[in-house]
Amino acid sequence: MRKIFYKFKILILRIIGYEKPLRVALLKYFSLKFSTFRPHYETLIYESSKNAIKLGFKEINIIELGVAGGDGVRSLVKYKKKVEKIFDIKINVIGFDTGVGLPNTTLKEDLPFFWKQGDYTNKNLSNLEKNNDSIKIYEGNISNTLEKFISENNIKIGLIIFDMDLYSSTKTFLEKIPEFSKKKFLLPRTFCYFDDLFVADYCLDDTNGEPLAIYEFNKTNVDLKLGKSFDHIIDFKFPLAKGQIFTLHDFKNENYNKYVGIYSADSLVEKKNEKLRSILDD
Ligand SMILES: C[S@@+](CC[C@H](N)C(=O)[O-])C[C@H]1O[C@@H](n2cnc3c(N)ncnc32)[C@H](O)[C@@H]1O
Secondary structure (H helix, E strand, O other): OHHHHHHHHHHHHHHHHOOOOHHHHHHHHHHHHOOOOOHHHHHHHHHHHHHHHHOOOOEEEEEEEOOOOOHHHHHHHHHHHHHHHHOOOEEEEEEEEOOOOOOOOOOHHHOOOOOOOOOOOOOOHHHHHHOOOOEEEEEOOHHHHHHHHHHHOOOEEEEEEEOOOOHHHHHHHHOOHHHHHHOOOEEEEEEEEEOOOOEHHHOEOOOOHHHHHHHHHHHHOOOEEEEOOOOOOOOOOOOOOHHHEEEEEEOOOOOOOOOOOOOOHHHHOOOHHHHOOOOOOO
16 A cells, blocks of 8 residues: 555656646657557658658658557558648658567667667568558668668658667668768758657666767768757647757758748748748748
């Protein structure tokens, strides 16, 4: 009985001390409870599609790194179908996974005390592709499968979802980005969502995991950077994802300076009312 009361006290303290409005906690709870309910994926697809269309592209790939049981790619397909109905764009979903779960690692930056080989094994990974023709899965360790993707790809990448948990796997992918840039796979600015920036009780922090891979990417590259926006009250676009979105800048991209802005002279004077920013548009 004493244990139950104590746990109840801890629960109440956590709820009262939670720093975000409780409606946000509720939305997050639903996204954990219902595996394909991911409003952050939906807004990311929506905004990435808008970015591509403004630049004149009518087809994009969205990539999920780390597929596991397939909940992520299933929700991406669910949302991309909705976006395809309202915009003139074709969206392909591409997943990468070993199929045999997390690879073996002894690197301290991979947190082997928290993640172990074989976690998230999905023996039926290829079924995801069979059951849905808008999904393409590259099965195997990305250190082997990325070359195949590079040789087959000819579509711009509109969005990258990083969810491979490990520092080493994330770094392996990021090390291929300069080649993506050379091969013109990238938009000038590509949204990147990082799922594993925070696991406080297992000490995932800026000395390991995805955060360290991001830091090293930015240190190594001059013409490519992963940028993080400041948190701002004006941002309505990315519920549940704001803190986890980076922009991959490809400064040498032929379209980097192409005008896609909203503050041209006519928007500020003559057609002002048409161009005012709203929560939905920019
Ligand atoms: C957390 S799970 C992904 C969960 C999935 N994104 C979802 O939302 O349902 C992490 C996955 O990353 C995969 N992974 C980790 N390192 C990898 C690597 N080097 N190559 C391919 N897949 C890798 C693992 O096999 C594992 O299934």
